[in-house]
Amino acid sequence: MTNFVSPELSLNDGHTIPQLGYGVWQVKDDVAEGAVLNAFEAGYRHIDTARIYGNEAGVGRAIAASGIAPEDLFITTKVWNSDQGYQQTLDAFEASMERLGLETLDLYLIHWLQPKQGKHVETWKALIELQRTGRVRSIGVCNFTVEALREIEDATGVVPAIHQVETHPYFPQSELRAYAASKGILHQSWSPLGQGGELLAEPVLERIATKHGATPAQVAIAWHLALGNVVIPKSVTPERIAENWAALGLTLDAEDIAAIDGLDQGEAGRIGPDPAVSDFA
Template identity: 55%
Template sequence: MDFVTLNNGVRMPRIGLGVWRVPDDEAAAAAATAIEAGYRSVDTAKLYRNERGVGRAVRASGVPREELFVTTKLWNDEHGYDAALRAFDASMDRLGLDYLDLYLIHWPVPARDRYVETWRALERLCAEGRVRAVGVSNFTVETLDRLLGEAGIVPAVNQIELHPMLPQAELRGYHAEHGIVTEAWSPLGQGRGLLEEPVLAELAAKHGRSPAQVVLRWHLQLGGVVIPKSVTPSRIAENIDVFDFVLDPGDMAAIAVLDSGTRLGPDPATFNRAD
């Protein structure tokens, strides 16, 4: 495993398991499989309804708690200072853990305009030692600018939709300038044709790897963190086996051609769902 050091000195694994849209029992099994395969990071959220399963897997893993990195997220209907503190308590009850490694605001929800107030609650949780690092998810340059202008703590992470079809160069540059780690959700493009691209097949053949491994290696060489989702043991093992080959500059340039600006998830500038 490779690690990145967050802006507060906390070390975060470069690859973690994502469990979006995975039922609770399946999430527990997938997390247990991942930890056995060498993963040390699992990413969940209140919205996913599988925090309990993730917590069970972490507690039953036999791996010392300090060696595991657990992330969860606050949902859109929980914005506000007091509401965020209550949401954190509820997530911790479901996880069954004594502390959290990373807590994220899931979306900025700009129409509600409460993400700065919400952030102050996360800063308190961090100051109290209940969470080791705090960050955001799906924030844009605009919402980050506003937050940094009013925050006491710079977010450690911004978890965003990121894959070769949507490389988010401007946002990644902003992160680098401000010491924010870029974390990619849907790093494999949700399998919507991306992994069938001929250029990825060619690079996979060149390196003796799968197209998915090529894309995950691309992410790592961009400097970010990835959380590929899978419940299949063979794919879970495959996704972490990406630390012993390197894409050369020509390979990276070939993948860059796949940039189409295609967004698979909601637009953070307009996404205001709170149910």
């Protein structure tokens, strides 16, 4: 375990969240327990999973095996698209909690807007109820548009604590981040490394990495941290898990950040589906 400790960011509901977390998207359930235990060993205390990932049980086994008290961890999971709707969400939450082996969840998120389905307001009301009854400490959304964020606030008076959405140097989500900041919503980045490949071979990142004696992945993570984003890089390789964690020790200067900001490709930089039109179960 390194000596680094993740900064804690304040949520708009009075709770806090570790800024650097460990994501388990595309990690098979039988691999998840070992991967999460490696993340705990590196220093992570914030784990981000989801029902659709199929690894909540593996994450739960890691939590149980770690010996770390639940109150010293920050665990996130999400309601999947086919489980949206008021009662369906409440039922899906209970099933997730059974797999995780937890009594209380730190953060529950709506995974996708699914505008054609049109159940996001009712689903949001279910999350509000889970928070009201103490089963969930904080609630938020993933993959929403500014219009949808306004819609759920107008319908319920409750603003999400966090918005998790694709964000990386090629697609920095400037409009969404600005709106979130105006509402006190923390911005959380998924695919913060652009799913590797092209972004990590980007000459700008390589140059900054050489300057600081770091790796391109560490530079990208440090950029997210400097912007105030919550960030959840994923790897199943113990060395990479530890390397990503060590990005906490890297401080970029204003010139570095400006150079990375200049990589913005706008909509052309998007990797995943567009929440405004996405429609999948």
